[in-house]
Amino acid sequence: MRSIGEMARDSGLSVSALRFYDRGGVLVPAWVDPVSGYRWYGPGQLDEARLLARLRRAAMPLADIRLVLAGWSSADTDLVRKLLETHVRRLEAGLADARDEFSTLRALLESREKPMTPPRTAVVRLSVAAPELSGALDAVRFAAGRDPELPMLAGVLFDIEGETLDVVATDRYRMAVARAATSGHADTRVQIIVPTPLVDAMRALLGGEEPVRLAVDGDRVTLESGDGQTAGPCLDHDFPDYRRLVRAPDGHRALVDAGTFREAVETGPVVTSEASGPGGTPADLTLLKVTGDGTVTIGEDRWSDQNHVAVNREYLLAALAAAARDQLALEIGAPTAPIAIRRPDDEHTFSMLMPVRLED
Structure with a gap:
């Protein structure tokens, strides 16, 4: 008998996934301790768990997985083979449809003219109270993205407009927005994406009560406070239009x-x-x-x-x-x-x- 932890280690399924499959009747433990509720699995269930892990990685629906496992345990190879072939055809059809849609989307993207962003001809300088900026960063930092496939989300957007600074972070599954009042900049809207390591370095300087100075010069941003200075390049990407997403x-x-x-x-x-x-x-x-x-x-x-x-x-x-x-x-x-x-x-x-x- 294997404990649920051992089963997770040997099968490649997490403990929470095994609990999920138990509640769904997909892979039920051989024995559950009536006192502790702890799950134990029989020797023959390891192969089923490994098969289940492979099928889920192949995105097979749970309803079909139940049938595959039933056919597997009863040595009904014809049923298992038929279900696998049906799923492969379904994936191939879905992939063909997706390729068609993405080809259309690429054509639409290529047909759209990307608006030219006017170059920054002057350094943008502004002041913001340290407690306001630190509070704003604390309110959004948890939502910053970490997916290397989406580098435009791997930072915090600094959206400067008039006498306000909106900071925004999102990883697609969550989004956070916060605002701090500023002074010294009342010109056109300026947006930069500050990478998260630089955001954390900025936050470390915001321990006082006095205003700090923020400067944007081309693709470089600098924060100065009484305790020091930190600076670095901005991310060279476009951030999603978050104002459309907050409605x-x-x-x-x-x-x-x-x-x-x-x-x-x-x-x-x-x-x-x-x-x-x-x-x-x-x-x-x-x-x-x-x-x-x-x-x-x-x-x-x-x-x-x-x-x-x-x-x-x-x-x-x-x-x-x-x-x-x-x-x-x-x-x-x-x-x-x-x-x-x-x-x-x-x-x-x-x-x-x-x-x-x-x-x-």
Whole structure:
């Protein structure tokens, strides 16, 4: 017999994935300790687990995987072969359709003229209070992207316009926006993407109360404070138009005590879903809903109420910590709409989390 930890190590499936497959009736342990609830797997189940891992990497639906495992255990090779061939044909057809669509998209991109960005002929200089800038960076840093395939998201956007500085970060699954007041620059809008290591170096200088000086010279940004200076090149990419992304659909709004709600999320029930975490790994999801009286509830069963919105619990907890307020406003709409977490006293600082679609 293998413990769930040993099964995870030997099969290539994570412990959370094994729990998920157990609850779904796909790979049920040979024995579960009635006292501790700990799962144990029989010797013959290792091959099934390895087969399951391969099938999921090949994006086979769970309904078909159940049939493959049943055919595998009963040595029904004809059934298994037929299911595999059917899935390969489905993938090939989907890939052909995707190639056609992307060919069209490339043609559309090539036909569009990219607007020329006027060169910066002068250094942009402005002042901002250290506590405001540090608070803004703390509110968005958690959402910065890490995907090497999307280098334009591997930093924080500094959007300077008039006497405001908006800082924005997103990794596609979450987005955070915060604002700081500035002085010394009232000209045209300037946008730069500051790489996350430089953002962290800037944050380390923001320990005082006095204003700090921010300068943009071409593709280089510099932050000066009484404690020192840090500088470096900006990312040579275009950041997505975040202003189009912050228009969340109408939903229900609820005020929550941040500490109480955070504890409820940490200790409350979760649903484990495949491919919902970074890199397509399984993730624990929290099911949220705002009731008619403005109360936020956490669901225990994905089927008990289809109006619950599923969100990555790790991302939710990070957003709550970054909000840094005793009271927060949650805006929750349809199960397919983003969840917004706002500061009631600051309309310009908020974060949005994309919902996770639960498998049928």
